[in-house]
Amino acid sequence: MTTAPDRHSYLDAPYGLKAWLLTKDHKRIAMLYLISITAFFALGGIFAAGIRLELLTPKGDVWTADTYNKLFSMHGVIMVFFFLVPSIPATLGNFLMPIMVGAKDLAFPRINLISWYLYIIGGAIVVTVLAMGGIDTGWTFYTPYSAIGSNTHVTLAIVGVFVAGFSSILTGFNFIVTVHRMRAPGMTWFRLPLFVWSMYATSIQMILGTPVVAITLALVAAERSLGLGIFDPKLGGDPVLFQHLFWFYSHPAVYIMILPSMGVISELVAAMARKQIFGYGFVAGSSIAIGVLGFLVWGHHLFVSSQSIYAGMVFSIITMLVAVPSAVKVFNWTATFYKGSISWESPTYYTIGFMGLFLIGGLTGLFLATMGLDIHLHDTYFVVAHFHFIMVGGAVMAFLGGLHFWWPKMTGRMYNEPLAKTAAVLVFVGFNLTFGPQFILGYLGMPRRYYSYPEELQLWNVLSTAGASILGVGYLLAFTYLVYSLFYGELAPANPWGAKGLEWQTSSPPPTFNFDEDPVVNEPAYDYNPSGREVHVG
């Protein structure tokens, strides 16, 4: 990485491998995270390619059934725990949170570094599991199969996920304290950028949910290795209890993945429409509402797991309620675009793409929240398509959009704009082609996690695999020009988009302590067209 010698930035202040690996600078840790999650995304992507390859034909001809089970299990474990959960929080969040609130760093820089190391240790354990043959339980580790059935390295994989979970807890914990205690003078709660609000809601979910899944998985590991029986039906244990405890985290985990994306999109919409965000208070409040409601809906994963029908009805209704704050966000983004002066840059492409995909992902969630329909759709490709629309169509689109938007700030370089637009279109088209047909497959009754299927379903599966290749090309293209830009990209100005926010007031890339002078905030967030009015909500 070469930077002009006259610039002083976090990138070239004390240089070298040791300075980077022992850094306490949140920006450098964000970059370390960015490199590591990209590696895991690629790894998870390879497994996805393996799955789609097998499903190209109705018969199981590429892999054996056992190998296929391991492929989708490792795909899930890696993508969920090692890419999606840390993706936006640990990279963009780590980089931007302190700058956005006007602080020199997160509240606990050393703990921030520890969190990256925990992530790497957890990742290394999972890669070891992979080298030893992987696991075949699915990413959900359902008992009793995971506890007494599977002959794969489940215990070790659980240790890896457990350790990585603590990295996530530490990130959330650091963010919460930072928002409460590190804001610059004048940076009141209702002047915080919406990205900070959504990261705050995410952090609350991280610290409340992750410990529960950690202990639950630890109990499964204890059952496997020590012979204790918490979920073992032979001893009177209840495997459904495992499902409850697992989804108590893992449903909020979906919001851990999507809330940061919503925060990114809020920033992008305002910046790209050059307009004060419509209904700031509602967008901020809806993040918190999603954060709270997200904890009350886990039972919709258990509609067909012997859960009482009355509990199911309550969970169904609360699940539908989540659509309200989600819709508030989408309507407010649309209203922000309305009569804005929209500039069609690559982040705009990703933003529009996100809104479309998130809309479909969210609405199909309502199908699944309906108990009667869920009995038909449960464990089919409809579910797979639904959560990929949210987790890939939503989270990854927003992650890429945010990465493009803040890339000049993070690296000090501009990327190739025409290529970026091409990649955005490729990802959007490829994504729709991959997962759109899966809705139909699921509706027609194709179950998930099977490596063969009846011949009449082949057309949709071929379309899906074709889409996956386009998607892969889109991701590779983005990866290529972004890496290229690190070395040969034009030097970025401090504020290439003409955007508001503290991060654009410092140089690109920022100096080690973020600001040359301690910032004082005296205007509302997104003050693109100052009218003297300010949102007063609290």
Next chain:
Amino acid sequence: MANPSVHGHGPDGPPASLGPATHHPRQQHHFYSMGQQLEASILGMWVFLVTEVMFFGGMFMAYIVYRNMYPIAFEASSHELNVTMGAANTLVLICSSLTMVLAVRSAQVGSRMGQIVNLILTILLGSTFLVIKYFEYAAKFEHHLVPGPNFTPELPMGSQLYFSLYFCLTGIHALHMVIGIGIMLVMLYWAIKGRFTPDYYNPIEISGLYWHFVDIVWIFLFPLLYLLGYHFNGV
């Protein structure tokens, strides 16, 4: 909106005038003031304790569910525990909380001797707890009360769940005690070095919060596991 202290910042938030005149040697560069640093570390520990509550919460949830599914087994199994030892450990931990809080107080008023004595007492009491726990665990192994193939007593269905939860809950609690004693040893070293002063005592303060939390977990475990049998049929 001119006065930031009105909008969100507590009294110890960033001051309106930037850059304090004097810089305490223990103040980390990214904080505006010692007050902000203390507030951040205390809030940090509380947030961490929230995650700890959820961590134990998963096991307590399992306890609630299985206690309702197998009340008779839970009652019978509860009588297998040694209430005297459990009560002794409760007393030991409550005393250790007292010495802990006295250690924090000593740091706040600048008494080095007070910190050293009280930290040593805390460490000794914590170790006493673990020794008693060791004898309890040993008795469980002798009586074949450890879940698994060697679990032989004539107890109703569900009692293995009780003992699985007993070992998980008390085991993870004991692990927290071991970590707590480790932290206290570090605090003791720092106290001997004279690191804590009335204007810098964050580490000992937040370690104290952690210690009290671990005590409180035991205060829940003792009745739920040891006294449960008496709840069903009196003494």
